[in-house]
Each structure stands twice: as C-alpha cells, then as structure tokens.
Amino acid sequence: MTEAAEMARPRVALLDRERIANAALAIVDETGDFTVPAIARALNVQTSSLYHHVDGRAGVIELLREKVVDAMDYDQLHRIDQRPWQEVLACFARSYREAFAAHPHIVPILATTTVRAPLVISAYERVIAMLHEAGFPERDSLAMVTALENFIIGSALDLAAPPVMWEIPEAAEAPELAKALEAVPRDAERAERADRAFEAGLAALLAGFTESLPSR
Amino acid sequence: MTEAAEMARPRVALLDRERIANAALAIVDETGDFTVPAIARALNVQTSSLYHHVDGRAGVIELLREKVVDAMDYDQLHRIDQRPWQEVLACFARSYREAFAAHPHIVPILATTTVRAPLVISAYERVIAMLHEAGFPERDSLAMVTALENFIIGSALDLAAPPVMWEIPEAAEAPELAKALEAVPRDAERAERADRAFEAGLAALLAGFTESLPSR
DNA sequence: ACCTGAACACCGTTCAAGT
DNA sequence: ACCTGAACACCGTTCAAGT
Numbered sequence: 155m156t157e158a159a160e161m162a163r164p165r166v167a168l169l170d171r172e173r174i175a176n177a178a179l180a181i182v183d184e185t186g187d188f189t190v191p192a193i194a195r196a197l198n199v200q201t202s203s204l205y206h207h208v209d210g211r212a213g214v215i216e217l218l219r220e221k222v223v224d225a226m227d228y229d230q231l232h233r234i235d236q237r238p239w240q241e242v243l244a245c246f247a248r249s250y251r252e253a254f255a256a257h258p259h260i261v262p263i264l265a266t267t268t269v270r271a272p273l274v275i276s277a278y279e280r281v282i283a284m285l286h287e288a289g290f291p292e293r294d295s296l297a298m299v300t301a302l303e304n305f306i307i308g309s310a311l312d313l314a315a316p317p318v319m320w321e322i323p324e325a326a327e328a329p330e331l332a333k334a335l336e337a338v339p340r341d342a343e344r345a346e347r348a349d350r351a352f353e354a355g356l357a358a359l360l361a362g363f364t365e366s367l368p369s370r
Numbered sequence: 371m372t373e374a375a376e377m378a379r380p381r382v383a384l385l386d387r388e389r390i391a392n393a394a395l396a397i398v399d400e401t402g403d404f405t406v407p408a409i410a411r412a413l414n415v416q417t418s419s420l421y422h423h424v425d426g427r428a429g430v431i432e433l434l435r436e437k438v439v440d441a442m443d444y445d446q447l448h449r450i451d452q453r454p455w456q457e458v459l460a461c462f463a464r465s466y467r468e469a470f471a472a473h474p475h476i477v478p479i480l481a482t483t484t485v486r487a488p489l490v491i492s493a494y495e496r497v498i499a500m501l502h503e504a505g506f507p508e509r510d511s512l513a514m515v516t517a518l519e520n521f522i523i524g525s526a527l528d529l530a531a532p533p534v535m536w537e538i539p540e541a542a543e544a545p546e547l548a549k550a551l552e553a554v555p556r557d558a559e560r561a562e563r564a565d566r567a568f569e570a571g572l573a574a575l576l577a578g579f580t581e582s583l584p585s586r
Numbered sequence: 587a588c589c590t591g592a593a594c595a596c597c598g599t600t601c602a603a604g605t
Numbered sequence: 606a607c608c609t610g611a612a613c614a615c616c617g618t619t620c621a622a623g624t
Binding site: 162163164167168169199200202203206207 | 587588589590591592
C-alpha cells in the first residue's frame with residue numbers, strides 16, 4: 155500500500171506546467187472558462203498544489219497564451235524569398251487566426267493582456283522589415299500591422315461569440331437583415347460564415363494597403 | 371430621526387436601473403472591471419438589494435451594453451441621401467468605435483455576449499440595404515459588415531490593452547520593430563497610435579470593398 | 587522540492603423577514 | 606414593491622506542516 159492520499163511529497167512529481175496547461179485548455183474548450191480549483195480537480199490534486207508550479211490564475215493564463223503562440227506557424231516568415239508581401243501577410247493572418255480558431259473560448263481570456271513571447275516579437279519584426287522593404291514608411295507599417303492584428307483578434311472573438319449573433323426581436327423590423335441572415339448557413343455552418351467574413355476582410359485590407367503604397 | 375439604516379422599504383426608492391448602470395460604469399472606468407458588491411457599496415446599499423432591479427451580474431452587463439449602444443450616433447444612418455456608401459460606413463465605424471473609446475474597459479466585458487438591442491439591429495438593417503443598393507449581393511454584404519465589425523471590436527479592444535503592447539525582452543533581437551516603436555508616441559499619446567491604426571485599417575477596408583464591387 | 591489541509595477574504599445568488 | 610441580513614456554494618491565494 156502506497157497510501158497515495160497521504161503522501162506529502164510523492165516520489166515522482168504529480169504536476170508540471172505542461173499537465174496544468176493541458177488540463178486548463180481542456181476545461182476552457184469545454185466550459186468556455188477555467189477555474190484554478192477545476193484544474194486541480196481534473197488532475198486529482200489539491201488546489202494549493204498548483205501554486206508550486208504556476209503563479210496562480212494569471213500564471214495559467216500565461217500558459218494558455220504560450221499554447222496558442224506555439225500553435226502558430228512561423229516557418230513561412232523565414233522563407234520570405236521573393237513572394238509578394240501581400241501573400242506573406244495573408245499567411246501570417248490566417249495562421250494567427252487559425253491558432254485561435256482551434257480554441258475559440260481562449261480568445262476572450264487572452265484578449266486583454268500583453269503579447270510578450272519572443273517568437274511573436276520576432277515575427278512582427280520580420281513583417282515590419284518586409285513592409286519597409288516593400289516601400290512603406292515605418293510609421294505606416296506599424297499602423298498597418300496593428301490594424302491587421304486588430305482585425306484578426308476581432309475575427310477570432312467572432313468565433314467565440316454565441317451562436318446567434320444577431321437575435322432579431324419581433325419588435326424590430328429588419329426585413330433586409332433577416333433576408334441576409336437567411337441566405338446564410340446556421341448552427342453547424344456558422345464557422346463558414348465567420349470564415350467568409352474573415353476572408354472578405356483580409357482581402358479588402360490587403361487590397362487597400364496595396365493601393366496606399368507610396369511608390370505607385 | 372428617520373432611522374434610515376433600519377428601514378426595510380424606504381418611501382422613495384433608493385435604487386433604479388439607471389443609478390445602478392451609472393455606478394457600474396464608473397467602477398469599470400476606474401478599475402477595469404466591476405463587482406456586484408462594489409456597486410452596492412458605491413450606492414450605500416446592501417448587495418442583495420440590487421437583485422430587485424437587475425438580474426444579477428449578467429443583468430448589469432446588459433445595462434452596460436445599453437449605455438454603449440445609446441452613445442452611438444444613428445442619425446447619420448437616417449439621412450443616407452446621396453452620400454456614397456463608403457462615407458456612411460466610415461461614419462458608422464467611427465461612431466461605433468468612439469462609443470467604446472469613451473469607456474475602453476467595457477469592451478472585454480461585452481466582447482463575448484450577443485448584440486440584441488433593436489437600435490443596433492435596425493442600424494445593421496439600413497447598412498445592409500444600402501450596400502445592396504450599391505450593387506453588392508446580400509451574401510457579400512453580410513460578410514463585409516461582419517468583417518468591418520470585427521475590425522472595430524478588435525480596434526476597441528486595442529484601446530483597453532495594457533500601455534506597452536509589445537514588450538521587447540532583451541533576449542529577442544528586434545531592431546526594426548524597436549525602431550518602428552521608437553518612431554511612435556508613448557504613454558499619453560498611445561491613443562493617437564491606436565487612432566492611426568484604426569484609420570489606416572478603415573481606409574484600407576473601404577478601398578478594398580470598393581475594388582470588389584461587382585459592377586465595375 | 588512538492589503536496590496537503592486549514593484558513594481567509596471575497597464574490598454571486600437566494601430567501602425569509604420586515605415595511 | 607423594495608430593502609435588509611443571514612446564509613450558501615464557490616473562487617483565488619497563503620501558509621504552516623509534512624516528506
């Protein structure tokens with residue numbers, strides 16, 4: 155008998171940051187949010203045990219952010235080659251959004267805190283350099299990247315939004331909107347609608363940026 | 371002596387939804403979030419008293435949403451006249467974002483819940499109709515409006531983000547990004563940077579939409 | 587170093603009791 | 606109808622005690 159329930163310091167650690175991250179992510183995916191005690195329950199551990207590995211709730215949020223950042227595809231930014239900058243930006247945006255799309259409920263949790271992962275920093279670094287080379291002044295390029303990122307985050311939030319985005323109350327008369335909504339997939343195909351909006355916006359943004367290129 | 375502290379049902383009501391909404395908004399503006407007990411304290415009332423006027427925390431969030439919605443300017447959508455649709459969309463987007471800009475911390479709180487105010491519904495209604503008249507098929511117009519809204523929400527979130535968006539750790543080598551960040555106002559003028567990004571994105575989106583107009 | 591169990595302050599919500 | 610006060614379940618965090 156190992157009396158596992160009573161042991162104060164087990165021979166092999168029960169916890170580590172990765173197990174905590176995975177449990178947290180699973181709970182977020184299921185319930186839309188997480189709780190420190192819920193993580194502990196999922197790992198058959200006391201709540202206070204988590205504090206030996208992670209700096210409380212804020213620390214768990216950092217873990218979740220790392221998870222998302224790791225899911226992004228940065229390789230494409232390495233071989234920028236001769237591909238046009240529009241294409242690189244589009245890939246960047248899609249991979250960014252897809253990393254969130256895999257875990258939509260994570261977006262609202264991360265939305266308010268700072269990006270500080272070195273990987274992300276250097277990704278931005280490359281994008282800015284690329285835009286500079288394409289002929290955009292630095293001031294503009296930063297505004298462009300920020301605008302693109304804002305669009306991506308907003309689009310990711312859209313994925314986490316409740317199923318019916320626009321509840322039409324009987325009171326309001328909205329025949330045109332109703333028609334537009336009818337002409338659109340519902341429930342399970344909601345993601346498709348979100349995808350279409352994302353691609354429409356991305357295409358428009360890139361077209362607009364291209365038009366604003368000074369050297370034209 | 372009125373023994374106010376003991377009275378169970380005061381002659382004049384101490385609370386109403388508007389006072390609750392105002393208190394909540396003030397707390398959100400100050401602290402970045404609100405708490406039901408905090409509202410009660412601000413109004414010199416017992417926490418449980420609030421539940422006679424509002425459906426708990428979720429109800430308070432609805433009140434906050436109404437506050438924001440009321441702050442938007444819909445008049446411009448009434449007299450669509452002969453103004454080009456791009457101009458109308460731009461006004462719409464700016465007024466939408468400005469309503470959030472007045473209370474940035476409100477954005478993360480509202481970001482996940484559904485829009486159902488009739489005023490908002492009918493505003494979308496008019497925009498969709500206008501785009502249809504301009505020559506866009508309904509399917510496209512809905513994607514466009516959604517994309518624009520996502521961009522606006524993302525830009526509004528940007529306003530609520532912590533002051534230093536991109537912390538550059540010493541480890542990461544990011545000279546170009548650093549230069550771009552240097553060329554930009556800091557601290558108090560952060561709003562200006564956000565504004566620039568917003569205007570850049572808005573202009574690009576509208577230019578891109580215009581380019582995609584089928585009847586060209 | 588790593589886990590437990592007890593403890594604390596705090597939040598969201600309910601409900602009987604009063605006027 | 607409207608406010609109070611007590612009560613409950615739950616969360617985030619700390620810390621001494623054990624191995």
